[in-house]
Amino acid sequence: MKPYPYSKPTPTLNWLKPCATLFLFAFTIFVSAAAISASGEAATKNKVLYIGRFDHTIPNQTRFTWPNSAIAFRFEGTQASIAIASPNKMRFQVNVDGKIKDLFVKAGEHQYTLANTQ
Numbered sequence: 001m002k003p004y005p006y007s008k009p010t011p012t013l014n015w016l017k018p019c020a021t022l023f024l025f026a027f028t029i030f031v032s033a034a035a036i037s038a039s040g041e042a043a044t045k046n047k048v049l050y051i052g053r054f055d056h057t058i059p060n061q062t063r064f065t066w067p068n069s070a071i072a073f074r075f076e077g078t079q080a081s082i083a084i085a086s087p088n089k090m091r092f093q094v095n096v097d098g099k100i101k102d103l104f105v106k107a108g109e110h111q112y113t114l115a116n117t118q
Contacts, residue, residue, distance in 0.1 A: 048073045079116045085109040 052069030054062050062071075073080075080096075084105050092103040096115045103112060
């Protein structure tokens, strides 16, 4: 019997491993997010890798509602954070240098620390 065709493991993004990396995986959500760089300035869309289907029609916002969407970016420094606006409580998976943890967000707009080495 052949295995289900979608049971293959997801390929590893080896090209991101040399630097500190962060992935934010979304599960069926409606959220707008902006990554904040180590200098405290908002990261531009050119510096963020969006994996999946994203809506960029509103300036300075990125929206997505599809499962298995992901946001990836590199950063140097001691902290990375993100602003998330969500209509409901949600759970994200955050992967920093291969260490996965859950990020539970509240309804409304809030700032969340994704990585902190201080």
